[in-house]
Amino acid sequence: MIIDVTVNGEPKRLQARSGDRLVDVLRKDLTLSSLFSDCLSGRCGRCFIFLDGRLVHSCLIPAFKAKGSAIVTFEGLRESPEVREIISALEKAQAMPCSFCKTGKIMAITELLGRKPLPGEEEILEQLDMVSCPCTDPVSLVAAVGIAAELRNKRKFNRADK
Amino acid sequence: MRKESTDTLPLLSTLHFPGMLYASTIRSSVARATSVHLSHDPLPAGYLCIAPADVAAEGCSLLLSEGISLFAHADVSYKGEPIGLVVGPDAAICDELAQSATAVYEEEDPSLEWESFSSSQIAYRYEIDYGEVELAFAKSAKIEKAIYRNGIFDHHYSEPMGAIANWEYDKIAIYCATQWPTHVRQAVAAAMHIAESDVVVKPTNLGKSLDGRLWFPSIVACQAAMAAKICGKPVKILYTREEDFLYTPKQARSAVTIRSASDEQGKLQALDVNLIINIGAYNPMAQELVRQAVAAITGIYFCPAMRLEAYAIKSNIIPLGAMGSIGATHAFFSIEAHMNHLAKILGKAPAEIKMLNMMSKGSSNFGAPALGYEIPFSKIHRQLEKMSDYRRKYASYELVKKRDPGCREGVVRGIALTLGYQNGRSYSDLPMMNAYAVETTLDRNLNLVINTQASIGSDSLKAMWKASAEAALSISGEKIHFAPPNTDTAQPCGPLTLSRGASIINRLIERTCRAIQKKRFRESLPIVVKTQTKAISPPKDPSGQDRGIPVFDAASWCGSAVEIEIDRISGEPKPLAVWMVVDAGKIVSKELALSSLRSSIISALSLCTGADFDPEKGGRDQYLHDRGMRLTDVPDIGIEFIDSDKTTLAHGLGELPFITIPAAFYSALTQALGAEPRQLPLHGSEILRLLEAP
Numbered sequence: 132m133i134i135d136v137t138v139n140g141e142p143k144r145l146q147a148r149s150g151d152r153l154v155d156v157l158r159k160d161l162t163l164s165s166l167f168s169d170c171l172s173g174r175c176g177r178c179f180i181f182l183d184g185r186l187v188h189s190c191l192i193p194a195f196k197a198k199g200s201a202i203v204t205f206e207g208l209r210e211s212p213e214v215r216e217i218i219s220a221l222e223k224a225q226a227m228p229c230s231f232c233k234t235g236k237i238m239a240i241t242e243l244l245g246r247k248p249l250p251g252e253e254e255i256l257e258q259l260d261m262v263s264c265p266c267t268d269p270v271s272l273v274a275a276v277g278i279a280a281e282l283r284n285k286r287k288f289n290r291a292d293k
Numbered sequence: 294m295r296k297e298s299t300d301t302l303p304l305l306s307t308l309h310f311p312g313m314l315y316a317s318t319i320r321s322s323v324a325r326a327t328s329v330h331l332s333h334d335p336l337p338a339g340y341l342c343i344a345p346a347d348v349a350a351e352g353c354s355l356l357l358s359e360g361i362s363l364f365a366h367a368d369v370s371y372k373g374e375p376i377g378l379v380v381g382p383d384a385a386i387c388d389e390l391a392q393s394a395t396a397v398y399e400e401e402d403p404s405l406e407w408e409s410f411s412s413s414q415i416a417y418r419y420e421i422d423y424g425e426v427e428l429a430f431a432k433s434a435k436i437e438k439a440i441y442r443n444g445i446f447d448h449h450y451s452e453p454m455g456a457i458a459n460w461e462y463d464k465i466a467i468y469c470a471t472q473w474p475t476h477v478r479q480a481v482a483a484a485m486h487i488a489e490s491d492v493v494v495k496p497t498n499l500g501k502s503l504d505g506r507l508w509f510p511s512i513v514a515c516q517a518a519m520a521a522k523i524c525g526k527p528v529k530i531l532y533t534r535e536e537d538f539l540y541t542p543k544q545a546r547s548a549v550t551i552r553s554a555s556d557e558q559g560k561l562q563a564l565d566v567n568l569i570i571n572i573g574a575y576n577p578m579a580q581e582l583v584r585q586a587v588a589a590i591t592g593i594y595f596c597p598a599m600r601l602e603a604y605a606i607k608s609n610i611i612p613l614g615a616m617g618s619i620g621a622t623h624a625f626f627s628i629e630a631h632m633n634h635l636a637k638i639l640g641k642a643p644a645e646i647k648m649l650n651m652m653s654k655g656s657s658n659f660g661a662p663a664l665g666y667e668i669p670f671s672k673i674h675r676q677l678e679k680m681s682d683y684r685r686k687y688a689s690y691e692l693v694k695k696r697d698p699g700c701r702e703g704v705v706r707g708i709a710l711t712l713g714y715q716n717g718r719s720y721s722d723l724p725m726m727n728a729y730a731v732e733t734t735l736d737r738n739l740n741l742v743i744n745t746q747a748s749i750g751s752d753s754l755k756a757m758w759k760a761s762a763e764a765a766l767s768i769s770g771e772k773i774h775f776a777p778p779n780t781d782t783a784q785p786c787g788p789l790t791l792s793r794g795a796s797i798i799n800r801l802i803e804r805t806c807r808a809i810q811k812k813r814f815r816e817s818l819p820i821v822v823k824t825q826t827k828a829i830s831p832p833k834d835p836s837g838q839d840r841g842i843p844v845f846d847a848a849s850w851c852g853s854a855v856e857i858e859i860d861r862i863s864g865e866p867k868p869l870a871v872w873m874v875v876d877a878g879k880i881v882s883k884e885l886a887l888s889s890l891r892s893s894i895i896s897a898l899s900l901c902t903g904a905d906f907d908p909e910k911g912g913r914d915q916y917l918h919d920r921g922m923r924l925t926d927v928p929d930i931g932i933e934f935i936d937s938d939k940t941t942l943a944h945g946l947g948e949l950p951f952i953t954i955p956a957a958f959y960s961a962l963t964q965a966l967g968a969e970p971r972q973l974p975l976h977g978s979e980i981l982r983l984l985e986a987p
Binding site for chain 2: 155164167169170171172174175225226227229230231232253256257259260263264265266267268269270271272
């Protein structure tokens with residue numbers, strides 16, 4: 132079947148079989164290398180996408196369900212100031228995740244900070260728990276999200292670095 | 294600042310070569326058979342089924358070594374063992390075709406029993422008989438015997454197992470995430486009957502491996518290489534996460550029986566130990582597993598007489614092997630649990646009994662070289678007690694338990710501390726296990742290039758090594774680079790286990806940098822210095838018997854305290870706090886060391902609270918229920934380093950949590966329960982049963 136979607140702002144036509152998962156179709160048709168078809172059970176978070184603005188596991192979405200939707204993947208956000216701030220914060224806190232879960236964690240942090248400009252520790256851990264990978268210690272991750280939140284708020288409210 | 298490394302290749306999932314084919318594994322549906330005949334429906338155009346006969350017809354070997362099949366053909370040794378491949382241009386179609394393939398077997402009853410075993414199941418045996426054991430038992434005031442068991446765990450590593458094989462001009466190139474590139478090269482050369490120089494292994498991003506990628510990547514690499522030879526195209530095998538969970542090696546399970554003789558104060562007079570490690574269908578590192586476990590169980594407490602029999606036992610389940618500390622986790626948990634048992638019998642505090650028996654300067658077990666220095670356990674112990682408020686908490690939890698034995702009203706809590714060590718070497722006789730080499734070059738632009746296969750290691754390790762080079766040569770970190778770790782150009786290395794090889798590599802880097810420093814202003818650039826370790830094996834007496842394992846080579850010392858609370862409704866044990874005091878020599882980067890320890894502590898806690906895998910059951914249910922510790926359940930973690938300024942040598946520390954945390958967690962659990970379950974992990978229903986028992 133043919134599925135018309137918008138991916139990272141561009142209209143795309145995807146070719147899928149009835150049982151195909153959205154993650155597999157996006158990887159195969161559009162070679163989006165930030166997405167991994169890994170646990171296929173919504174636990175690892177390595178297939179996170181924004182589907183019509185909501186953060187979802189694309190491994191749990193049948194491809195046909197995405198018809199007419201707007202999809203944003205890590206590739207579409209990579210150059211945004213929000214994601215650049217998150218990457219810079221992860222580096223500063225020495226909390227850069229491994230290559231396998233990095234994009235999943237960045238997508239999860241992007242969603243959290245979009246919804247909650249100053250998240251608490253519990254909220255940060257709840258959010259990052261959606262990306263199960265033991266590569267990074269939670270203390271450093273919480274510190275990184277705090278730095279990212281600060282960078283974002285400074286930019287938003289036009290506050291210069293002291 | 295820690296940035297993502299550019300020295301290694303990206304993840305295997307993201308690598309693609311023109312014309313590349315995908316291969317899916319056809320697996321045995323029975324656990325034991327004496328012959329297997331593969332059959333399948335006609336395949337679509339462009340797809341090919343590779344059976345063992347096709348591999349043999351190409352002149353390749355079907356065995357990696359004795360008992361280890363690349364494809365089962367004459368003997369199936371576990372359910373899920375590879376019996377063939379489906380190769381084609383679409384990975385999803387290959388998966389479907391592999392699942393629909395069938396086979397006819399000459400099935401036999403699988404041997405699943407391992408605690409009582411037959412001689413044909415013994416893969417490796419190690420024995421110690423030292424001192425007057427029977428006499429000591431006959432004379433001793435207290436004789437105690439107990440058996441301790443631990444389960445099977447998944448490594449939860451980053452990327453599932455896989456490999457790409459690609460003929461590149463005159464060599465076969467293997468791309469895979471491995472902790473031991475040299476082993477992959479040797480295995481592929483042996484399987485293909487080609488020279489090792491005709492194989493180049495290009496390691497891909499390893500991520501967190503927790504010793505799950507020591508030797509199994511070699512098997513997948515051989516399969517990919519054979520498929521590439523038969524198809525004449527690059528071939529990629531990449532397991533699905535579920536396939537990886539169900540069919541790749543996990544931490545081995547064990548049963549340790551300890552009989553001890555002690556005097557009335559609790560001083561050990563004799564130990565009689567029977568250690569059985571179930572390695573599943575096979576494990577080429579069985580010797581290392583057993584020897585590391587023996588070193589752990591016999592290394593920490595002084596005992597004048599000891600009899601020990603240790604076995605690696607095969608059974609018809611998936612291969613089982615190392616996790617974190619190779620075999621030390623099982624052994625430490627058992628000996629610590631036994632010391633707690635002794636303390637309980639004698640009515641003393643566990644810490645008191647442990648300190649009474651601790652090895653000290655000049656003491657030696659079963660003829661191993663005497664300890665030439667004082668182990669810093671007393672200092673670690675004092676610091677740990679202070680940090681964790683151990684004495685007060687221990688006493689108050691004991692009091693609560695006495696007042697409310699069924700824990701019906703009060704809080705069900707326990708606290709325990711454990712001392713342990715991580716040694717810095719391997720005990721295996723396997724070739725290349727102990728061979729580490731580094732070549733360092735200071736070039737004309739004053740760039741320092743460190744060439745070693747160990748650069749497959751984590752960014753934290755590389756940051757530590759960089760810092761050592763930076764300090765030795767006073768050059769900026771930006772000028773220090775690691776050469777790509779491929780086997781054609783990088784200096785060969787033994788397995789880069791969790792952190793065991795790390796301290797050896799650090800010393801070699803320091804040694805090469807010091808040599809460069811001496812030559813730096815006398816010789817013209819570039820200056821190249823190479824150094825390597827000597828192969829070492831356990832010392833032997835004149836009759837050829839092992840003289841005991843020198844357990845404290847380049848050791849790091851630590852103590853861990855764990856405080857837990859049992860949920861009175863679900864029975865699940867929840868860690869409340871963890872404290873660690875570490876003496877690992879010089880700490881090159883405190884932030885990175887803290888971060889590495891914190892993440893290893895979480896993985897080690899997962900061993901205590903997670904689901905243990907039952908390979909006899911298999912199945913998707915276990916896969917769906919398996920996950921590491923939730924970040925929201927991670928307890929407060931306090932870590933302190935001691936004496937890091939008293940030495941210039943840095944030792945590995947990443948395995949310390951795997952060695953001490955399960956033992957401390959179990960000990961805390963026994964205090965909370967007032968019972969000795971003698972197994973790990975332990976879950977809600979069993980805990981509630983123990984709590985409610987009279």
